[in-house]
Amino acid sequence: MGDADQAVLPALAALHGAPTPAFRGSTTQYFDGQIAANNPYPKPWKERARRALAGWDGAPWYPEKAVIWLANGAIRAMNPAHILVECLTNRDWGRGLDRGLLDEASYRRAADTLHAEGFGLCLRWARQTSISDFMQVVIDHIGAAQYTDRSTGRSTLRLLRDDYRVEDLPVFDYESGLLAIEEDEGGAQDGAVNQVIVTWYDPIKDEERQIRVQDLAGIQATGGVASTTTEYRGLPTAELAARVGTRDLSIACSALKRFKVRLDRRGGVLAPGSVFCIRDPFREIGTLVLRAGTFDDGRLAEGAILVSAVQDVFGLPATSYLQPQPPVWTPPDRNPQPAPTRRLFEAGYRDLATTLDPAALAALPADAGLVLAVGEQPGGLALNYILTTRVGGGAYSEAGTGDWCPTALLAGALSATTTAVQLAAGRALDQVAVGTAAWVEDELVRVVAIDPQAQTATLARGCADTVPVPHATGARIWFYDDFAANDPNDYSVGETVQAKLLTRTSSAQLDPALAPVDTIKLAQRQVRPYPPGDLKLNGLRYPASIDGDLALSWAHRDRRLQADQLVDHGQGSIGLEAGTAYVVRLSDAIAGQALDSPAALTGNNYASPLRGAYRVRAEIGTTRDGLTSWQKASHTFDFKNGLLRTEVGDDLVAEAGDFILMD
Incomplete structure (x- = not known):
């Protein structure tokens, strides 16, 4: 570089004649000698130029740290902080700023750090590239932020380094300046880069070279290499290129989140490259370390600053998230499970009359x-079930498909006359229609009313071929009309049918080996005569005791006339x-012996000649063509008749304690 007082070179003056310039302030190459022999085409000329302290506009800035020796002294690189200072202050080709407009302390700190890191650059600036673009290349090489400080108005340089303690950083939450988090973009891990190829320039060999930096764990996790190439032509050594590649790879692999946070004016202490923390309990963010990027100061009246920031890679170990409350929702089990409760029953005449036409019936x-x-739904994702059946030891065959049956338990005990029922543990009660049939153990009832929310129901008792009987608390009720699976096979009387209900979900069917086996023995239920209805003793339904002559009455029933009616x-x-007749039997409920068994009757009443004092069980069934009714109307009560009594009505007893009968 020609000095300001450089004289004319005599050899050039002799060559060019007068006048010859002194070439001050420029670089001039002069050669005098033989350049080729036996070849009229000389090879292209190359030259290696370097400067760090020469060519400054005035005295070099901070000359002690301007030069960084690399490759064991073979490369004389320039401190990047000095490159930036000269670009800002040179009045010939730079921005021409006065050095007083620079925050010199920040540039000195950066120069010291870069010198200690051995981070020197060998860069050539071409005039077709703007100074701003050239400075950005330098900033990208070293990982820094250069900005005009809003409080001092001076140009400032900040290196992006792990040079802070998290506990010393400013913290913004909803009580200390954080107004809102307006954007929260998560870094995607899928397809993340796991290899960075750095292109650098070797000034000794005068060639472009590459170095690869890999995340071996990421490559193994994804089963392949996801690579990106970055160009840092100012890096003069492989060691420095590897360090920069490692820096870029750590950022690429960290899936850093990006934010836009709105702060009040207390956020004015931040600057590009500043590190700060945010806390947001509503987003379950305990402590999140961010690196500030761009700023939007907005309008003065708004009193808010919008900061674009990115999660800082050096602050990742200090990031914490609030422990969320465990969710109360449990993901449903998609594996088919066996129905927890099931029931098989033989179809009665009423069941067949609802599904078969008269000719088929x-x-x-x-x-x-x-x-x-029928079966109870095992879980919310169980769609329905496949009914499979067999007789004997043969293979199970598919017999039909069934929907899960609405069901519940009795919350209290029922007597033979109870009609208002409180239910518990109801399933799908909202699907039950008034007027349909239900099973309470072995008693068929008709639903008169039902409230699915309150789980209450009103029932008409002892329908079709059944009679009302007491039921204990916890007895199960099946609302089976429209929800029973029908096996179309005809079975003979006395055969025992085995069945399995194979639960079906949207993706699978229950393994038959896991399904419980239910059995039922066929008893010609559909052809048997119905038992009598409306059993009364001396005109009363289910009296606790009878004192005097016993008269029984009942109502006729006809399965064919009743058909599908409940x-x-x-x-x-x-x-x-x-062809139907009634069979009446009065027995001692304690001793079990028969007390009165008249011949078969066709009427609907009977006056018993029974005398004495007993605990009596009265049973009235029907018979037709050698078949008896599936159930019998019955009642147990205390009975006294024909006893000798005192004038005040007390019963007389013998010395042995037996009642005395009148002759």
């Missing part, structure tokens, strides 16, 4: 029986099916 053999099945026990007479 009349053609059904008397010894044929059909099986129905006639309950308390209704009046319907028919009497042809």
Whole structure:
């Protein structure tokens, strides 16, 4: 570089003649000698130029740290902080700023750090590149932020380094300046870069070279290499290129989150490259270390500053998130599970009359029986079930598909006359329709009313071929109408049918080996005569005791006339099916012996001649063509008749304690 007082070189003056310039302030190359032999085409000329202290506009700035020796003294690189200072202050080709407009302390700190790191650059600036672009290249090399400080108005340089303590950083939350988090963009891990290729320039060999830096764990996790190439032509050594590549790879692998945070004017202490913390309990952020990027000061009246920031890679170990409350929702189990409760029952005449036309019903053999099945839904994702059946030791075959049956438990005990019922543990009660049939153990009832929310119901008792009986607390009720799976196979009387309910979900079906086995023995239920209805003793329904002569009465029932109607026990007479007779039996409920068994009756009443004092069980069934009713109307009560009594009505007893009968 020609000095300001450089004289004319005599050799050039002799070559060019007068006048010859002194070439002050410029670099001039002069050669005098032989350049080729036996070849009219000389090779291209190359030259290596370097400067660190020469060519400054005035005295060099901070000359002690301007030069950084690399490669064991083979490379004389320039401190990047000095490059930036000269670009800002040179009045010939730079921005021409006065050095007083620089925050010299910040540039000195950066120069000291870069010198200690051995971070020297060998860069050439071409005039077709703007000074701003050239300075940005330097900043990208060293990882820094250069900005005009808003409080001093001076140009400031800040290196992005792990040079802070988290506990010393300013913290912004909703009580200390944080107004809102307006954007929260998470860094995606899928497809993350796991290899960085750095292109650098070797000034000794005068060639472009590359070095690869890899995240071996990331490569193994993804099963492949996701690579990116970055160009840092100012890096003069492989060691420095590896360090910069490691820096870029750590950022690329960290999936850093980006934020836009709105702060009040207390955020004015921040500057580009500043490190700060935010806390937001609503986003479950305990402490998050961010590096400030750009600023939008907004309008003065708004009193807010919008800061674009990125999660700082050096602050990742200090990042903490608030422990969220464990969710109360448990993901549903998609694996098919066995139905927790199930029931098989033989179809009665009423069940067949609801599904078969009259001709098919009349053609059904008397010894044929059909099986129905119901099951409770095991989980919310269980769609329905496949009914499989077999007889004997054969293989199970698919018999039909069933929907899960609404069901519940009795919250209290029922007597034979109870109609208002409190339910518990109800399932799908909102699907139950008024007027449909339900099973309470072995008693068929009709739903008169139901409230799914309150889990209450009103029932008509002892319908079709059943009679009302007491039920204990916890007895299960099945609202099976429209929800029973029908096995279309006809089975013979006495056969035992085994069944499995195979739960189906949207993706699988229950393994048959995991399904419980339910069994039922066929008993010609559909062809048996109905038991009598409306049993009364001396005109009373289910009295606790009878004192005097015993008169029994009942109502006729006819399965063919009733067909698909759910006639309950308390209704009046319907028919009497042809060939049907009643069998009355009065027995001692304690000793078990028969007390009165008249011949079969066709009427609907009977006056018993029974005398004495007993705990009596009265049973009235029906018979037709050698078949008896599936159930019998019955009641147990205390009975006294024909006893000798005192004038005041007390019963007389013998010395042995037996009642004395009148002759």
